[in-house]
Amino acid sequence: MSPLTASPAAVPTDPAERIGELRTAIDACDAEIIELVQRRLAISHEIGSLRAAAGGTRLSLAREQQVLARFGDALGPDGAALGMLLLRQGRGRL
Numbered sequence: 001m002s003p004l005t006a007s008p009a010a011v012p013t014d015p016a017e018r019i020g021e022l023r024t025a026i027d028a029c030d031a032e033i034i035e036l037v038q039r040r041l042a043i044s045h046e047i048g049s050l051r052a053a054a055g056g057t058r059l060s061l062a063r064e065q066q067v068l069a070r071f072g073d074a075l076g077p078d079g080a081a082l083g084m085l086l087l088r089q090g091r092g093r094l
């Protein structure tokens, strides 16, 4: 277990101090998630443009089902909902 996530018993610090450290860790996670979501969006748009330029559809429902299944398998129903939000974000105005 990393020092950042060690159990409270292994880290004898003031709880308020520890909470501050953990919130810093959460902030770092959130920054990474935001960066990944932005990167995912850019990739998704590029694929959409390529497909549209080739005369195809903007969306691929079969592919979207794969994406949703991956999020659902890994994270449960809320994960599937999260995957749906990511897909919706990439769609923009239909």
Ligand SMILES: C=C(O[C@@H]1C=C(C(=O)O)C=C[C@H]1O)C(=O)O
Pocket: 043, 044, 045, 047, 048, 058, 059, 060, 061, 063, 064, 067, 086, 087, 090
């Ligand atoms: C990015 C693609 O295009 C669209 C966007 C998707 C996504 O954001 O994951 C998935 C399927 C498509 O509706 C793709 O076909 O892979």
